[in-house]
Amino acid sequence: GQQVMQIPQYQHVQEGEDFTTYCNSSTTLSNIQWYKQRPGGHPVFLIQLVKSGEVKKQKRLTFQFGEAKKNSSLHITATQTTDVGTYFCAGPIRVTGGGNKLTFGTGTQLKVEL
Amino acid sequence: NAGVTQTPKFRILKIGQSMTLQCTQDMNHNYMYWYRQDPGMGLKLIYYSVGAGITDKGEVPNGYNVSRSTTEDFPLRLELAAPSQTSVYFCASSRFEGDQPQHFGDGTRLSIL
Structure with missing residues (x-):
């Protein structure tokens, strides 16, 4: 089935x-x-x-949407202990019977050591 | 702003017992969802609802039931608890499907022994 995958699983x-962290979809997404x-x-x-190709920044976080709208990335510059957690991407995947279902990626767990 | 409220926060059940996980939202969102998250894993959709009176199965519906009698409430029912249902359960809501962010409750941590 259509999936949203993330790598790495841990960092x-x-x-x-x-x-x-990188996010890849098996199908084109209207948004991520x-x-x-x-x-x-x-x-x-x-x-x-x-x-397509959109880049947004939130302080030290940079988000990018691929040109083909099938992949995305999240980049954190100069990580801090407050960045610890799991980061999920999610995109609407068309489901049988019509409509879109927001499908979450597998997640990347980030640990930051002092 | 309360957002999405889940009760209880923690619960221990014995095998075969039943319980209802409560979820209510005050944002007038049409869409509501139930997910389960096993330790170190991602979110799996159990059931969802597109509005009062309408529910549909997600990825892992077996062993659960839902109802949506009002826009605000979306309870999740476990009829015969099994150890495999030990998990953290999240309720979420969104204004529309797919292109709007989902708002999550704090979760219910459920252990079945």
Whole structure:
């Protein structure tokens, strides 16, 4: 079936290092959303990208939507301990019977060591 | 702003017991969802609803039931609890489907022993 995959599954970095997670869809997406889930918490919406090739920034976080609208990336510059958590991408996948279902990626768990 | 409220936050059940996980939202969202998240894993959709009186199965519906009698409430029912249903359950809502962000509740941590 149609899926949204993320790599890597886990990433350990030293504080101050950069981090990137990649999201790939088996089908073209009308938009891509990114969520962050802190340990023990719930997913929280970060941002939505809609346009082909779109790049958005939130402080040290840079989000990019691929030209073909089938992939996306999240890059964190100079990670801090507050960046710890799991990052999920999500995109609407067409389902049988019509309509789109927001399908979450497999997630990338980020750990930041001092 | 309460957003999406889930109760209880924690629960331990014995095998074969039943319970209802409550979810209510005050954002007047049409779409509501139930997910389960096993330790270290992603989100799996159990059931969803596009509005009052309308529900549909997600990826892993077996062992669960839902109802949506009002826009605000979307309870999840476990009829015969099994150890495989030990998980964290998240309720979420969105204004529209697919192109709007989902708002999540704090979750219910359920253990079945």
